[in-house]
Amino acid sequence: MAKDYYSLLGVDKNATEADIKKAFRKLAHEHHPDKSSGDAEKFKEINEAYQVLNNKEKRDQYDQYGTTFDQARRQGNAGPGGFGGFSAEDFSRAGGPFGGGFRTENINFDFGDLGDIFGDLFGGGVRSRTRTTRSRAGADIEAAVQVTFEEAAFGTEKVIELERQVACDRCGGDGVEPGAKKETCPTCSGAGQVEQLQQTFMGTFRQASVCPECQGEGQRASKKCSSCGGDGRKRGTETMKLKIPAGINDGESLRLSGKGQAGQKGTSAGDLFIRISIAPHSLFSRDGDDVRTTLGISVSDAALGAKKNIRDGKRGHSE
Template sequence: MADHYEVLGVARDASSDEIKKAYRRLARELHPDVNPGADASERFKLVTHAYDVLSDAEQRRRYDMGGDGGAFGGAGGAAGFGGFSDIFETFFGGGGGGGSRGPRPRSRRERGQDALVRVTLELDDVVFGVHRDLEVDTAVLCETCQGACTQPGTSEVTCDICHGSGHIQRTVRSLLGNVVTNQPCGTCQGHGTTIPYPCATCQGQGRVRARRTVSVDIPAGVETGLRLQLPGSGEVGPAGGPNGDLYLEVTVAPHETFSRDGDDLLATLEVSMSDAILGTNTTIDALDGSVDLELRAGIQGGDVLTIKGRGITPLRGTQRGDLRIGVHVVTPTRLDAKERALIEDFAKRTKAPAPHLAEFHQGLFAKLRDRFRNV
């Protein structure tokens, strides 16, 4: 019987990887589907039997100690295999038409990843919504190959190792019998095809990194922390696969005058003591234009003026919230002699009672809470 190491053309201390590579090389050369000669068929049986012995650690140990290395399977092929075609399928995913029984090859086209962009808005933008053109650094379709991954004028070719199956089958002997496993082909990475001439622009990825502009209409009523989803506006997938989604995370910047309470806007109006006593008319600048206010005579600090429909348009709906203005009566802290005399004379004339505890009014605290909420 021929020496197994000589049959495979490897040294006696060859590693398992070296033995496997030698067998694959000889199997491609001698397989009956490729080389139908009688001599090649006999050599193929010897090569297969040699590999069957040397690839099994226990059989190789017994063979190195002088054993026969296992019974030879004769014309039916190596022991444990069904024939020449089965042996080839075990390591190369099928020869001739036998490669369709394993898993399907993996597509190069995959969905692109989602992207997240943070955008800061002013409170003015939230009232009615705003249009924004956002610059996004993402993956876009390669203009040279249009996602084909190959140089123009070339194409992918079927992998000569797995013959297009994308997987390699291997049979491992165990105490429970033969176990067949499928592993992705290392040559084509499971795709079933290779790219001899990858696109020079994208290095065979079908996409490149670039900055692009995304136009988006941000609806009214958004608030800090809200994420808006833009389907199909994320990065393009490998090999021109479908785009992922783009998410906008909103932050609303604080405003120096107005704050927000749901769909309502809150503000504080400072009123002089004389205007609070006598009453007056004034105009203020709201976020969407001017508002005329009438302050009745005797208005109190903590009173809340409500202007209907001058708040924020809700995220889902059309009825705007209100503008609520809390009144703050400003008491003068510096008086000249004449002003002080006038105030003293006013106090004598009105004969106001001394400061004292009054009946508890729940409404007063509610007004104060509304006035200072979110400020």
């Protein structure tokens, strides 16, 4: 059964990108597995929903295909224009082993990239081309930073060191050796895809798949980068400044766009999510936006009233 991503995030189908992001941050904070009350499975579900609804192309596909979205995504071809030109209604009309009137010599289904299903079942031969890219965008990263009670209250700036996939400094992230250039892929002739026409008992199927040589780009490096092997990224350590706003909550996450894992061959990087934990304080505790402390006073002070200095030097009243 397909998941209702809108319900998972608690937004309606007309929600804006800002609404979706706000709902995700609230739920991610509530269900984060690092919290004692966290729910790892729920966190995974809302993250999955956010990855779809926060991406315009994926959201359009989800809105279009509805209950068949999960199946289409697993098959790798829920792109614009439908499932490679084939629908359940088309198949119903065709007949075959599921109905009458099926004529194998007159039917040609375009199943798009279904190599994982039909490629292992039937042999094939003829190659053609269309375009799809499989270069992988960078993954998101989660990290944790602890701050003091005062830093959480007044805000601070932290310097963090993070090991992650970074763009290759030799080729600039495109995977091409300096001095070399990109050339048209000879396997797909620049289309980015290869196709196979397969004869089966159900008719002739056209199976499209991403070109294994250029990964759907239609081009390849005339010489791959000697530092990253053509991937466009490698492991590295980066030092970055993290600005923590005043009043941040314990367990709240900060998002740094583009600071996750670098993408393959120059594709977009993922995001970095920093989970903030607040160290306990010996004198103060937090109650929402209020700060509480306990202050001992004498009987005369209690009877007549008094003003006391608290630790930070400001004048204040005891609770």
